[in-house]
Amino acid sequence: MNSAKSPAKKSWLQTLIKNKNERKKVIFIFTISFLLVVAGLIYIPIYKHSLPLDSKIYEGNFKELGSIARIGFFAALAIYPIFLLLKWKPLSHIKKGNFELKPLIQFLAKYVRQWHVPIALISTAMIILHGYMALIKGFQANFTYFSGIITMAVLACLLVMGVKRYKRTDKKWHLKFAISFLVLFMIHATFS
Ligand code: HEM
Ligand code: HEM
Incomplete structure (x- = not known):
């Protein structure tokens, strides 16, 4: 009988972020x-009517x-x-x-x-x-709203590549998205 203990199976997060x-x-x-x-998504619409929008x-x-x-x-x-x-x-x-x-x-x-x-x-x-x-x-169809939404989409890609960055499988996309995000949020915030 094989009495050797098999190593405990690691969760996805344990393999991703090794440091406890x-x-x-x-x-x-x-x-x-x-x-x-x-909390924000629930609270804001509930009190939407009392908030002076x-x-x-x-x-x-x-x-x-x-x-x-x-x-x-x-x-x-x-x-x-x-x-x-x-x-x-x-x-x-x-x-x-x-x-x-x-x-x-x-x-x-x-x-x-x-x-x-x-x-x-x-x-x-x-x-x-x-x-x-x-x-x-x-929503207003103007530069601020469009630039904000585009910046948000780039941020989503940046975060996904951030997760891949732990295992270095992002092929430098985390850095590329980070630079694009910086440029976009500067434009969005400066010209809004
Ligand atoms: C759904 C996405 C977004 C929408 C609809 C949006 C919309 C807006 C609007 C309407 C303003 C105010 C413009 C004005 O009247 O002065 C604003 C300002 C600003 N936004 Fe966004 N935004 C979005 C995403 C982002 C993202 C991703 C960033 C990243 C940092 C950002 C950072 C800022 C900053 C720093 C300001 C200037 C605040 C100030 O005047 O002090 N926004 N945004
Ligand atoms: C869920 C969010 C994020 C995760 C999990 C993540 C993860 C990481 C990891 C693991 C590294 C490598 C660090 C090392 O070499 O020891 C890194 C580097 C970096 N991150 Fe992030 N990050 C996130 C969000 C962001 C955001 C929002 C920005 C920009 C505003 C950003 C910009 C960068 C830059 C510029 C580097 C250095 C270049 C590179 O090594 O690719 N990260 N990130």
Whole structure:
């Protein structure tokens, strides 16, 4: 009889995110983001009639959501220049007295990597509510609405490729979508 224990079968998420703490953090933040979106999607229509949709307060609120998410997306994007800098050979030679630049960049890289996905998830939840609030205010066939919807579609592709990025099967599409997303949301927010 074969008494050797077969290794416990790993779940899809365990194979995707190998580090236990990172996995826990992503599950926790994903749940919070999901609940935030569900609460917003339920709450906003229920109180739609009492909300002053045309008021400056409503407009201010959904713009505020867009602005906060934009800061989050910039923080998520920071992973690119920081990782690039780490690969830059002359970095280890940059010193001023006792101060060395490389350990500082390594420190930043650690935190930017740890918080990349959680920040992206929370920002996405906020931007979904931003788009939703803009749409229920009343769709208008103008540049702002079209550019917002296109930016949102690119964000969806970026997130899918983000999941593939864990296993490095994204064929650089995560980066390509990230750059397109940056350009599009800048255009959308600047010319709205
Ligand atoms: C369904 C998708 C979207 C729709 C319908 C939409 C709609 C709008 C509208 C109507 C405005 C206000 C324009 C104005 O009157 O000044 C706006 C502003 C803005 N949107 Fe979107 N948007 C969408 C997606 C996005 C996405 C994906 C981002 C990504 C960051 C974004 C970021 C912003 C920002 C930063 C502003 C400027 C806020 C401010 O003035 O402070 N939006 N959007
Ligand atoms: C569900 C959301 C996301 C997931 C799961 C995800 C996942 C990842 C992973 C695993 C990496 C590689 C990190 C490493 O090399 O150790 C990465 C890198 C990167 N991510 Fe994301 N990401 C997400 C959202 C975003 C968003 C919203 C942006 C842009 C605003 C973004 C921009 C980038 C960039 C520029 C890089 C560096 C280039 C590259 O390695 O492809 N990501 N992401």
